[in-house]
Amino acid sequence: MIHVLLEILQVIFIIGVSPLIQGIVKRTKAILQGRQGPSVWQPYYDLHKYLNKDEVLSIHASWLFLITPYVVFVTMIAVVAMIPVFITHTLLSFTGQLMLVVYLFGLSRFFTALAGIDTGSSFGAMGSSRDMFVSALAEPVLFITLLAIALPMKTTNLTLITSRAVTGHSPLLSPTFYLAFLAFLILVITETGRIPIDNPDTHLELTMIHEGMILEYSGKRLGLMMWSAWIKQAIMFTLLLDFCFPWGISLVVHGSMLIASFIMVFLKLTVIAIVIAFVEMSYAKIRFFRIPRLLSAAFALSIISILTNFLL
Amino acid sequence: MSVSIALNIAVVLVIINISLGLLIVVTRRLTYLGHAIGVVTSLGLVMSAVKAMFEPPQYVIFVDSAFAFTSLSFRMNALTGFFLLLIGIVGLFASVYGIDYVKEYAGRKDVSLLVAGALVFLATMASVVLAGNVFTFLVSWECMSIVSFLLVIYEHEQEEVRNAGFIYVVMTHIGTVFLTISFLIIARYSDSLSFNLMNTNHMPNVIKTIVFLFALIGLGTKAGLVPFHIWLPRAHPVAPSHVSALMSGVMIKIAMYGFLLIVFEFLKGGPIWWGILVSCIGAITALLGVLHALVQRDQKRMLAYSSIENMGLIFLGLGLSLIFMSLHDPILAAFSLLASLVHAFNHALFKSLLFFGAGAVLSKTHTKNMDRLGGIIRKMPWTACFTLMGALSISAMPPFNGFIGEWMLFQSAFALAMSVHSPWMGIYAVLLVGSLTMTGALVAMAFVRSFGSTFLALPRSEYVESANEVGMLMRIGMAGLAGLCLFIGIFPARWVSMLGNSIREITGMSLKMNPFQFGMNDIARADGRLLLIPVLMTSILALIFLWGILRLVGRRTSAVRMETWACGGTLTPLMTYTASGYSKPVRVTFQQIFRPSRTLQRTEGSEYFPSKFVYFSKVTSFAETYLYHPIIQTVLSMARLVRAIQNGQVQSYLAYLFVTLIVLLILVK
Numbered sequence: 001m002i003h004v005l006l007e008i009l010q011v012i013f014i015i016g017v018s019p020l021i022q023g024i025v026k027r028t029k030a031i032l033q034g035r036q037g038p039s040v041w042q043p044y045y046d047l048h049k050y051l052n053k054d055e056v057l058s059i060h061a062s063w064l065f066l067i068t069p070y071v072v073f074v075t076m077i078a079v080v081a082m083i084p085v086f087i088t089h090t091l092l093s094f095t096g097q098l099m100l101v102v103y104l105f106g107l108s109r110f111f112t113a114l115a116g117i118d119t120g121s122s123f124g125a126m127g128s129s130r131d132m133f134v135s136a137l138a139e140p141v142l143f144i145t146l147l148a149i150a151l152p153m154k155t156t157n158l159t160l161i162t163s164r165a166v167t168g169h170s171p172l173l174s175p176t177f178y179l180a181f182l183a184f185l186i187l188v189i190t191e192t193g194r195i196p197i198d199n200p201d202t203h204l205e206l207t208m209i210h211e212g213m214i215l216e217y218s219g220k221r222l223g224l225m226m227w228s229a230w231i232k233q234a235i236m237f238t239l240l241l242d243f244c245f246p247w248g249i250s251l252v253v254h255g256s257m258l259i260a261s262f263i264m265v266f267l268k269l270t271v272i273a274i275v276i277a278f279v280e281m282s283y284a285k286i287r288f289f290r291i292p293r294l295l296s297a298a299f300a301l302s303i304i305s306i307l308t309n310f311l312l
Numbered sequence: 313m314s315v316s317i318a319l320n321i322a323v324v325l326v327i328i329n330i331s332l333g334l335l336i337v338v339t340r341r342l343t344y345l346g347h348a349i350g351v352v353t354s355l356g357l358v359m360s361a362v363k364a365m366f367e368p369p370q371y372v373i374f375v376d377s378a379f380a381f382t383s384l385s386f387r388m389n390a391l392t393g394f395f396l397l398l399i400g401i402v403g404l405f406a407s408v409y410g411i412d413y414v415k416e417y418a419g420r421k422d423v424s425l426l427v428a429g430a431l432v433f434l435a436t437m438a439s440v441v442l443a444g445n446v447f448t449f450l451v452s453w454e455c456m457s458i459v460s461f462l463l464v465i466y467e468h469e470q471e472e473v474r475n476a477g478f479i480y481v482v483m484t485h486i487g488t489v490f491l492t493i494s495f496l497i498i499a500r501y502s503d504s505l506s507f508n509l510m511n512t513n514h515m516p517n518v519i520k521t522i523v524f525l526f527a528l529i530g531l532g533t534k535a536g537l538v539p540f541h542i543w544l545p546r547a548h549p550v551a552p553s554h555v556s557a558l559m560s561g562v563m564i565k566i567a568m569y570g571f572l573l574i575v576f577e578f579l580k581g582g583p584i585w586w587g588i589l590v591s592c593i594g595a596i597t598a599l600l601g602v603l604h605a606l607v608q609r610d611q612k613r614m615l616a617y618s619s620i621e622n623m624g625l626i627f628l629g630l631g632l633s634l635i636f637m638s639l640h641d642p643i644l645a646a647f648s649l650l651a652s653l654v655h656a657f658n659h660a661l662f663k664s665l666l667f668f669g670a671g672a673v674l675s676k677t678h679t680k681n682m683d684r685l686g687g688i689i690r691k692m693p694w695t696a697c698f699t700l701m702g703a704l705s706i707s708a709m710p711p712f713n714g715f716i717g718e719w720m721l722f723q724s725a726f727a728l729a730m731s732v733h734s735p736w737m738g739i740y741a742v743l744l745v746g747s748l749t750m751t752g753a754l755v756a757m758a759f760v761r762s763f764g765s766t767f768l769a770l771p772r773s774e775y776v777e778s779a780n781e782v783g784m785l786m787r788i789g790m791a792g793l794a795g796l797c798l799f800i801g802i803f804p805a806r807w808v809s810m811l812g813n814s815i816r817e818i819t820g821m822s823l824k825m826n827p828f829q830f831g832m833n834d835i836a837r838a839d840g841r842l843l844l845i846p847v848l849m850t851s852i853l854a855l856i857f858l859w860g861i862l863r864l865v866g867r868r869t870s871a872v873r874m875e876t877w878a879c880g881g882t883l884t885p886l887m888t889y890t891a892s893g894y895s896k897p898v899r900v901t902f903q904q905i906f907r908p909s910r911t912l913q914r915t916e917g918s919e920y921f922p923s924k925f926v927y928f929s930k931v932t933s934f935a936e937t938y939l940y941h942p943i944i945q946t947v948l949s950m951a952r953l954v955r956a957i958q959n960g961q962v963q964s965y966l967a968y969l970f971v972t973l974i975v976l977l978i979l980v981k
Binding site: 047048051052053054055056057058059060062064070073074075077078081082091092099100102103104106107109110113114117118119120121122125126128129130132133135136137138139140141142143144147150151154156215216219220223224288289292299303306307310311 | 687689690700704707708709710715718719722723726729730733734735738739742743745746747749750752753754756757760761763764765768769770846847850851854855857858862865866867869870871872873874875876877878883885887888889893894895896897898900901
């Protein structure tokens, strides 16, 4: 019983903390740019505002456009229920989860991309085309990177991967880990739509990808789309932590251990958010047709990582 | 009802179909009887197939003739049951759909021929699967090819259709030659034509390799594997849509059955390079297929390329199974084979559904060009909904059935990466995983593109204006398939374990247990299962949670409808994104493959103030440019050399005869 409660708590934690992570990234970026910047709580205020605002919908929008925010949000919650956060147990746990996680991301992207086309706006369809294309290049690399990490663990079950990572000796000495980590970092940046791939802070520029697709949303539905994007970001960060820095994740349900791992996870998420902000600050957005190069670099890294795994 | 009765019924149904088809062709009447019999016989096939799948012992009937070589023989076992089920289910919905769809041709074509053709086509496919000896198999195979050729050229007034038909009939016969040779070699070594007596134990390895390669070429041609696929994207789109559905959904799976028969049942696998070759061809086929699908403007042509891609995935699974067989890992071999079968069945369902959807749009708008469509979701809401379900299934989105097959294929490739010790095999397995997932993501893009440009946004031409929802029977045909896609996606376990019997026919490996729960070696001994239902339950809970949050945090909001924002201008249909524009990033990034070319011609106005343009853009087909073109050029240039001695004068031909005679006399002496 206590397990289930903790597992539900994990889900609520990620959903609740995801705007804060976004706030930390934004605040860090602002400070690095020499600005005051909004408070880290700003995303919560935004969310509250969106959920209370009346909507403006396009006259061309069909039912697909109307249901998409709900589909996307619910899909994200289903993914969260499969991710170990501060205990290795999750609400849903089974073999082949890795693939389900990636394909659920795919499902939310599928609907978002269709919604982008639905209103007839060129920005939406352009963003949709670009997002599907980038994901088509990123998905194989994501899988291979996940495999590079999953192969030594001999499973595709996230709970087992994480618990084996926690109990196993420190992976920090193996080149497999470093290479896979680098590749994974590139993918986290891709999947969360950050510079140098996409710019989450831009609107109405011809470079936008994710923001282009949700351009026609407003009010409650926009709020849900934004929140889903933040949850996805929190999931990607958590996956990175689970695979590469699993220290402190609690294997057993024990009071003090839990509090320790809770604080640990929170700190690690903050650090990741700050690191991502640094990465965003240090690069300019690259040309769209250069993205394949960046991703093929990640591909090469992950393949070499797997090779070292076999050879060493 | 025992299996023997099931077999007898199936054979009788085949005979009924063929004779009624011929009767319709002769009388040019009775189309309604044809429709009814199509539905009834398909149902009968489904029932006898299910019987055969549940009661595995196989049964054979012979129809003897004066010559042993030409005797007919039929057999039924769990594997043939599986393929018969596939034919029956798709046939059933295609027959229902066809009743309304053929009305499209009424007045301008002879509908009775189409009805008869579809009936006979179904029957010949069933009889290939039911065949119990080489003669029956090859005769049915040839009949199937010819009937499908006739259906492809149904609208033969059009130049394009005739060309497509020609290429189809040539390619399919090249395939048949290779297939016949490999069958005859096996029959020669086992001294029997009957499938149950085939015995390749004494066959030398070289001969086995030849049989394998010939089977791969012969069946690969029918299955549309790269580089033998060039007929498929031509022939499938020009056929009437319910026939396209049968061809793409079922006929190319018959090639898979042939491959299972020869390589798995008769040859019982081979050295490891067979598996590597097959899976490699599969992966390349999948990637090239989906890349070409992404740049098509013709909706049905795009679906045809997507069929090539799916056959690639299926053969990737078969190749993995062959690799596991040669590594002596029967459980994983059976699992990958199961993955292939599951994916084959799923593909039959959703591809037929998508062809039905495309056909529905085509029948109302009279165009297949996606760039000219748009906004149909408001005119044809049901068709849009079912097509969306098909698109979600084919893109392997949970909780639809496509995901189940791809999940199993993925797990097979992952298992290979985990069970081998050689780093190169490991990397190969990982690359297979990579190509699987890249294919998956590109398929999603292709179907977002096709659904988006057909059904969403604004109508881009007057073709769409007059569109309205299709008839009830067409909707029933689509709804049935869409429902099955969703049902299998949500409840896969029972269905997949039902296929366990079919696997046993080939591998001898009994997968009685639920494949979602059996431990795949060390990968997951205790918890090897996929649980979609809890995920769905979680999603429903999440929806309730979301409703709660919205109630708690937000107030009840209202919505106003306004025009889409278009940078201050008015939104016109010409401003919406077209299918061609959507796939531009793919064309640019993979230009090594496509060699895209475009030309812009000014037709009116001065050089500086042009008022009208003509714009052409074109991509090349990889295999045609780099493989078929050189071959054709070589043949033609050789023909030109031979032309030198063909001068048309009787004297010189007499001289050739004389010289030949003398040469022969010298040689024979």
